[in-house]
Amino acid sequence: MSRKPENTKMSGPLGVEDAGQPCHGRQGRRALQRGATALALGSALLLAGCFGESAQDLVKSAKGHLEKRDNKAAIIQLKNALQKDETLAEARFLLAKALLDSGDVAGAAIEADKAKTQGFSGDALVALQVRLLLMQGKVDELLGRYGNAHLQNAADEADLQMTLVGAYVAKQKMADARRAADAALRAAPDSAAVRLVNVRLLTSEGKLPEARAEVDRILEKSPKSAEAWQLKGELQVLAEAPSAESVASFRKALEIDKKLVGAHAGLINQLMRTGDKAGAKDAVAAMKAAAPQHPQTYYYGAVFAMDSGQVKEATDLTQALLKAAPTNERALFLAGRVAQANGDLRQAEAQYSKIIQTTPEAQSARVALAQLQLRGGDAEQAMTTLQPALDAKATASEALALAAEIRLKQGQGAEAERFLARAAEANPNDVRSRVGLALNQIQKGQEAAGLTALRKLAAEDKGTLADIALISVLARKKDSEGASQAIAALEKKDPQSATPSELRGRLALLRGDRAGARAGFEEAVKRDPASMTAANSLAAQDLQDRKAEQAVKRYEVVLKADPKNLRAEMAILGLKLTHQLIDKDAAVKRLVELAKQHPEEAAPRQAAVGLLMEKKDFKTALSLAQEGVTASPDNPSLVDLLGQVQAATGDRQQAISSFNKVATLQPRSPLGPLRLADLHAQAGDKAAATAALKRAQAIAPGDGELARKVVDKSLQLGLLDLATTTAKALQTAQPKFGLGWKLEGDVARTRKDLPAAIAAYRKADQLAVEAGATVPNTELAIALHSALVESGKKDEADRWAAGYLAKFKSDELFMYHLGDVALNAGRYPEAEQRYQAVLTANPENAAAANNVAWLRLRAGKADEGLKFAQQANKLRPNVPPYMDTLAEALAAKGQNAKAIEVQKDVVKQAPTTAAYRLRLAQLYVAGGNKGEAEAELKRLADLGPNFEQQAEVRKLQAAIR
Numbered sequence: 001m002s003r004k005p006e007n008t009k010m011s012g013p014l015g016v017e018d019a020g021q022p023c024h025g026r027q028g029r030r031a032l033q034r035g036a037t038a039l040a041l042g043s044a045l046l047l048a049g050c051f052g053e054s055a056q057d058l059v060k061s062a063k064g065h066l067e068k069r070d071n072k073a074a075i076i077q078l079k080n081a082l083q084k085d086e087t088l089a090e091a092r093f094l095l096a097k098a099l100l101d102s103g104d105v106a107g108a109a110i111e112a113d114k115a116k117t118q119g120f121s122g123d124a125l126v127a128l129q130v131r132l133l134l135m136q137g138k139v140d141e142l143l144g145r146y147g148n149a150h151l152q153n154a155a156d157e158a159d160l161q162m163t164l165v166g167a168y169v170a171k172q173k174m175a176d177a178r179r180a181a182d183a184a185l186r187a188a189p190d191s192a193a194v195r196l197v198n199v200r201l202l203t204s205e206g207k208l209p210e211a212r213a214e215v216d217r218i219l220e221k222s223p224k225s226a227e228a229w230q231l232k233g234e235l236q237v238l239a240e241a242p243s244a245e246s247v248a249s250f251r252k253a254l255e256i257d258k259k260l261v262g263a264h265a266g267l268i269n270q271l272m273r274t275g276d277k278a279g280a281k282d283a284v285a286a287m288k289a290a291a292p293q294h295p296q297t298y299y300y301g302a303v304f305a306m307d308s309g310q311v312k313e314a315t316d317l318t319q320a321l322l323k324a325a326p327t328n329e330r331a332l333f334l335a336g337r338v339a340q341a342n343g344d345l346r347q348a349e350a351q352y353s354k355i356i357q358t359t360p361e362a363q364s365a366r367v368a369l370a371q372l373q374l375r376g377g378d379a380e381q382a383m384t385t386l387q388p389a390l391d392a393k394a395t396a397s398e399a400l401a402l403a404a405e406i407r408l409k410q411g412q413g414a415e416a417e418r419f420l421a422r423a424a425e426a427n428p429n430d431v432r433s434r435v436g437l438a439l440n441q442i443q444k445g446q447e448a449a450g451l452t453a454l455r456k457l458a459a460e461d462k463g464t465l466a467d468i469a470l471i472s473v474l475a476r477k478k479d480s481e482g483a484s485q486a487i488a489a490l491e492k493k494d495p496q497s498a499t500p501s502e503l504r505g506r507l508a509l510l511r512g513d514r515a516g517a518r519a520g521f522e523e524a525v526k527r528d529p530a531s532m533t534a535a536n537s538l539a540a541q542d543l544q545d546r547k548a549e550q551a552v553k554r555y556e557v558v559l560k561a562d563p564k565n566l567r568a569e570m571a572i573l574g575l576k577l578t579h580q581l582i583d584k585d586a587a588v589k590r591l592v593e594l595a596k597q598h599p600e601e602a603a604p605r606q607a608a609v610g611l612l613m614e615k616k617d618f619k620t621a622l623s624l625a626q627e628g629v630t631a632s633p634d635n636p637s638l639v640d641l642l643g644q645v646q647a648a649t650g651d652r653q654q655a656i657s658s659f660n661k662v663a664t665l666q667p668r669s670p671l672g673p674l675r676l677a678d679l680h681a682q683a684g685d686k687a688a689a690t691a692a693l694k695r696a697q698a699i700a701p702g703d704g705e706l707a708r709k710v711v712d713k714s715l716q717l718g719l720l721d722l723a724t725t726t727a728k729a730l731q732t733a734q735p736k737f738g739l740g741w742k743l744e745g746d747v748a749r750t751r752k753d754l755p756a757a758i759a760a761y762r763k764a765d766q767l768a769v770e771a772g773a774t775v776p777n778t779e780l781a782i783a784l785h786s787a788l789v790e791s792g793k794k795d796e797a798d799r800w801a802a803g804y805l806a807k808f809k810s811d812e813l814f815m816y817h818l819g820d821v822a823l824n825a826g827r828y829p830e831a832e833q834r835y836q837a838v839l840t841a842n843p844e845n846a847a848a849a850n851n852v853a854w855l856r857l858r859a860g861k862a863d864e865g866l867k868f869a870q871q872a873n874k875l876r877p878n879v880p881p882y883m884d885t886l887a888e889a890l891a892a893k894g895q896n897a898k899a900i901e902v903q904k905d906v907v908k909q910a911p912t913t914a915a916y917r918l919r920l921a922q923l924y925v926a927g928g929n930k931g932e933a934e935a936e937l938k939r940l941a942d943l944g945p946n947f948e949q950q951a952e953v954r955k956l957q958a959a960i961r
Contacts (some may be wrong), residue, residue, distance in 0.1 A: 258286075421440045739764070
């Protein structure tokens with residue numbers, strides 16, 4: 001909320017009455033009174049004082065210029081005054097004020113600090129410092145320090161309260177903003193500046209007619225108020241009045257005050273909006289002439305340069321803008337756009353991320369970042385970035401449309417349609433919303449009408465969303481021919497795009513045509529070698545074919561096309577590590593190199609530190625984490641990484657310091673408090689852990705993921721009341737979102753109140769049904785089924801499970817859960833049936849194969865047991881539980897020597913798991929390896945009561961004596 005403050009005369013340590021006196025008068029007498037120190041200055045200084053303007057004369061002259069709003073002339077005079085006497089604190093204060101009004105925020109902040117250091121104080125300085133904090137984007141600091149402040153001087157009190165209005169509006173705290181505006185009106189009821197701020201607030205409150213009436217009343221009393229004419233123009237824009245009216249108002253404001261930056265901005269915006277590029281160009285030039293160093297001049301100059309395709313000029317102006325306002329959200333957002341135009345997607349991501357770190361609710365930044373992540377092939381990360389916007393009470397249609405696009409590209413058409421339906425409600429006139437309405441028709445059974453509408457939109461709109469939605473619907477209907485035709489139509493819009501080829505690949509996958517899918521994805525790579533989405537799809541197929549090296553090559557193609565693509569680098573290293581194509585030392589070396597190449601990116605440093613921690617190389621891990629923070633001290637991800645290493649190495653106080661810094665850097669993020677809660681809990685400090693969890697929960701009580709984390713940690717600490725409060729707060733914030741009731745059920749289940757748990761879970765399930773959920777909520781399904789089983793309601797549990805599977809036949813995780821329930825109850829045939837069903841749905845499920853092997857062995861079917869054990873180990877090599885089953889199967893087949901070799905590897909990988917040593921001892925005994933058996937059995941016996949199978953240990957020891 002911008003406004004030009006009224007000038008307020010203030011006197012500092014040197015009174016105004018001293019100015020303008022001749023050298024032999026009062027000033028001369030004062031000089032003589034200063035004694036020997038003054039005489040030591042010498043004759044040259046005395047001559048300069050008598051024959052040139054004194055510092056006080058220059059300050060007086062500057063005040064005159066300030067009254068006329070000639071900041072440029074005032075700045076010159078004040079700087080000259082400070083050259084003559086740099087101790088003039090009042091001059092520094094006035095210079096700070098003039099610089100701020102000229103748009104030099106950084107310079108103003110420096111001079112204000114110097115004025116305070118030199119002894120200048122009072123209400124005027126406080127009001128100025130508060131305005132500086134707002135201009136610097138430090139809204140949280142401003143409200144924390146001055147939110148409850150009041151000043152004695154009426155004009156300064158009004159100035160302070162006007163600034164608070166802007167801060168509260170930025171935080172969407174409208175009630176607080178209204179209180180501040182009322183306080184400003186009480187302090188200065190006749191001030192045009194205060195009344196104009198009130199008009200802006202009325203607008204923010206949705207009271208546009210009242211705001212327009214008030215600005216007209218202000219102009220009746222003050223027809224020469226440039227700010228009022230500017231605001232009149234802004235309100236005309238909001239009221240959708242003819243553009244000529246708002247343009248005339250902005251021009252009238254500039255006739256009165258050609259340096260009024262807001263009027264320049266309004267004029268440029270309106271001219272660009274109406275397509276008058278020539279007029280906008282002239283307006284930008286006029287703004288540059290009037291206020292060449294104002295941040296808004298840089299901003300609008302860069303916006304116009306971008307719109308005109310002058311990327312280099314936009315880049316230069318944006319860099320100047322960021323120097324003046326490094327934390328301003330609009331500046332950072334524009335910097336992101338400019339970086340995208342330059343092809344520097346990493347830098348663009350960094351700028352958008354900075355906005356989100358300080359303002360998590362900034363939906364435009366989330367949309368922009370998610371778009372980049374989707375473009376980079378990381379659809380799930382894009383969805384994670386977007387989720388807080390989707391969970392907000394008022395979600396922008398752009399966020400909903402992007403969520404739909406993400407789900408459409410992932411083949412989740414039903415969920416995409418729900419997002420588009422929400423977008424239609426948010427903005428019915430938008431093309432994306434019209435797509436949503438068409439999809440809504442299809443959902444309601446009006447399929448023919450919906451498809452006709454989609455086809456019409458796809459044909460008329462130059463965009464691709466309608467095409468992709470049409471393709472998704474046809475693919476879900478298994479209308480392969482119709483979907484193929486729609487893809488061909490999409491391709492005609494942009495023949496060079498890789499998207500049609502990717503869609504052909506996905507369509508082929510739905511048909512079960514893996515060869516056709518591969519061909520589609522490979523064609524996409526030919527069109528766009530840097531496409532991570534196509535590389536991901538091809539790599540997934542390669543991994544299914546057990547061709548890890550080929551999967552690596554897919555990302556190497558991306559890297560060749562885009563050498564700075566960090567995601568491709570990380571994907572390559574991840575594959576190589578998983579499939580043992582690189583040793584950990586070499587991986588760490590490469591990750592360190594990547595960390596140096598991308599100092600602002602936390603991912604490579606996090607991965608390197610993780611590997612070092614696995615190797616117990618804590619010293620190197622700590623050093624690497626500290627290097628990251630030294631290079632980027634305000635990067636919260638790197639500070640968090642350092643805190644984690646410090647916590648792991650036992651340096652609790654340093655870890656607390658790091659996590660507190662994370663909380664300071666990201667005051668609207670729960671990460672810092674959650675880390676502190678974990679740290680305090682590990683130290684047994686339950687009170688501190690509780691306080692940290694409450695602090696985290698208070699940040700965003702309507703955030704589902706945060707609520708889940710707080711409840712989980714609260715249950716671990718036995719804080720059942722806090723867990724309940726958190727679940728209830730989520731229910732209040734999002735009454736149609738089932739997670740709040742699911743969490744309430746978890747708390748009740750922990751209390752052993754199973755009826756309450758079942759009721760809460762059923763409520764969550766009901767909300768999902770009412771929302772039209774078509775994607776399984778496996779977590780909720782498992783919780784509800786488990787609660788029914790624990791209540792002894794087996795028949796009801798079975799009926800519910802059957803109904804769930806009838807709706808979600810392919811939910812292999814739920815089927816696996818049913819297998820576990822049967823296994824734990826000793827119903828082995830039923831358990832095996834469930835695990836076999838999992839393998840039918842997904843032959844790649846190694847855990848299910850391992851469990852079938854274990855059950856086959858219990859049934860005395862060694863051949864089948866060995867077959868499934870080998871399958872599990874082929875799918876997931878070097879996993880101790882699977883290797884343990886394989887060793888048992890080999891022994892059952894009489895291959896004891898092979899079994900021993902496998903079990904030795906198991907013990908090597910998991911040396912602290914006593915059960916694996918017991919199996920090895922059993923194999924040694926069976927093979928007659930007495931010495932080795934004695935050694936293993938002694939280790940187990942030494943564990944004493946810490947190993948519950950001591951009876952078996954004694955039995956084996958007796959057998960080899």
